[in-house]
Amino acid sequence: MPLLAIPFPMIDPVAVAVGPIAIRWYALAYIAGLLIGWWLAKRIAAKDALWGPIRHPAPLDVDDLIVWVAFGVILGGRVGYVLFYDPAYFAANPLEALKIWHGGMSFHGGFLGAALAIALFARSKALPALPLFDLASAVTPVGLFFGRIANFVNGELFGRAGDVPWAMVFPHGGPEPRHPSQLYQAALEGIALLILVQILVRMGALKRPGLVGGAFVAGYGVARIVGEQFREPDAQIGFLAGGLTMGMLLSIPMLIVGLVVMAAALRRPKPE
Structure with missing residues (x-):
């Protein structure tokens, strides 16, 4: 191990184990993200002044919406991984x-x-x-943030080899010290992006439907592209043409779509 490398803090990925039942930090991260997001969304939905005359979801709508979104995230996240990151393996092992x-x-x-x-929920409830x-994006x-912290605890999705003073030797990353890119991404995709969308919400952006959502999508695209500069590409994919990674390739359309949605929202007259 290089003398200047920081040893990886060996945190047990299992937070609590009772007999054969094991609760992992990754699962707790999902639960914490959903519960805190649910609480914050209800607070935003309850403040009519933030929305102005825009018809918006009520706090009770958020209770139902969180269930729909949770299923969408889990199912979409798994299907996306199968299709985007390792289709050959899953085709052979369905x-x-x-x-x-x-x-x-x-x-x-x-x-x-x-x-x-969200689109299906809006249709079922006759809501715009x-x-x-916008509310979900906020x-x-x-x-x-919690998801990236869980990635770090698991020692997965680690960064590329580097010589920065805070480089770490990850248990599954070989002997080279590497960037703790999970923490970079937690700061960019979690903290920085949360500050951005919350500032927009406080500045009245919810009165222009699509503005907060577009800012989130574009902001995530930028944060992910920057974070991918330090993250080790998935072993089964590696680098794509031009030094791109799959994460970059999938984030470029998000950046473009987000900017288009923001521009469309700003072109609409602000409701009185």
């Missing part, structure tokens, strides 16, 4: 796709699953979809 407890989730797939769930999407960075 039953493995059902074993979600073995790990393997894609944010981009989860995002598409959540977006579909864009305010729902709290999603909370879940992203």
Whole structure:
């Protein structure tokens, strides 16, 4: 081990074990993200002044919405991982796709699953979809933060080899000291993005449907592209053409779509 490398803090991925039942930090991260996001979304939905005359979800709607979004994230995240990151393996072993407890989730797939769930929920409740999407976007960075912290605890999705003073030797990353890219991504996708969308909410952006949602989508695209500069590509994929990674490739459309949605929201006249 290089003398200047920081040893990886060997945290047991199992938080609590009672007999054969094991609760992992990864599961607790999902639960914490959903519960805190649910609480924050209810607070935002309850403040009519933030929305102005825009028809928006009530706090009781959030109680139902969180269930729809949770299923959308889990199903979409797994399907996205199967299709985007290892389709050949799952084509040869289709039953493995059902074993979600073995790990393997894609944010981009989860995002598409959540977006579909929001659209279906809006239709079932006869609510406008864009305010729902804005509300979900205002709290999603909370879940992203906890998810990246769980990646770090598991020692997975580690960074590329580097010589920075805070480089770590990860248990599954070989002897080279590496960037703790999970922490970088937690700071970018979680903390920085949460600050951005919350500032927009406080500045009245919810009165322009689509503005907060577009800012989140574009902001995530930027944060993920930056974070991918330090993250080791998935072993089964490696680098793509031009030095791109799969994460970058999937985030570029998010950046473009987010900017288009923001521009469309700003072109609409602000409601009085």
